[in-house]
């Protein structure tokens with residue numbers, strides 16, 4: 320279960336938050352409808368399933384395919400997707416290292432709210448920096464964050480070029496493009512590594528669902 324929110328705030332303060340907490344005269348209001356009551360109602364626990372990988376590595380495809388399966392089995396789910404979130408919550412952010420760090424910080428906080436709501440939230444962000452991903456993990460209880468590394472070679476991602484962005488990045492039309500002119504730090508100890516350049520979509524989905532069963536997020540098949 321989630322830790323005391325006040326403890327989470329002081330923990331964030333000790334880790335030097337990227338955005339200073341400016342609203343100092345605020346007091347946490349405790350809900351009577353708690354996370355555990357919501358989870359009881361939903362029949363499953365809340366969790367973050369965090370997909371990371373290069374553009375075109377399969378994050379969105381997998382997040383939505385896994386969501387579909389979870390939805391069909393009666394789970395409360397939501398996908399937070401990089402492209403979509405950048406149309407609203409993070410519309411003010413570009414692709415510098417600092418902007419990506421702030422993007423992931425905001426998404427981590429949003430994902431934490433979904434977990435409090437007892438939801439299985441699936442996030443599809445490149446999230447290229449190990450520190451940023453670790454900071455999100457640290458926001459949550461140990462069981463509440465599952466990191467899935469969508470592993471796919473740059474060559475294959477470029478070959479797929481789902482949105483034509485690699486071609487434009489190679490032509491110099493897009494700067495700071497991950498894998499070309501901006502770094503990607505691969506996870507050193509992900510909860511699961513899915514090789515999307517060799518596995519089928521179905522097999523990849525099954526791997527992830529098996530992990531969710533193992534972690535008791537969903538009932539055994």
Ligand SMILES: Nc1ncnc2c1ncn2[C@@H]1O[C@H](COP(=O)(O)OS(=O)(=O)O)[C@@H](OP(=O)(O)O)[C@H]1O
Pocket residue numbers: 373374375378379401402405414418419420422423443444445446447482484493494495496497501
């Ligand atoms: N410069 C640059 N580098 C990488 N990606 C770019 C860039 N410009 C636009 N895009 C599009 O934005 C999507 C990535 O956004 P994210 O929020 O996931 O990025 S990050 O986590 O903050 O690094 C990414 O989506 P995916 O292809 O689904 O990963 C791209 O469609």
Ligand SMILES: Nc1ncnc2c1ncn2[C@@H]1O[C@H](COP(=O)(O)OP(=O)(O)O)[C@@H](O)[C@H]1O
Pocket residue numbers: 372373374375376377378379380381443469479481514515516518519520521523
């Ligand atoms: N095992 C797999 N898992 C996910 N996507 C796959 C897999 N095999 C092939 N693909 C294809 O790779 C592409 C991944 O694109 P997308 O999901 O948009 O990536 P990302 O969200 O990481 O940018 C899609 O065209 C998808 O059909």
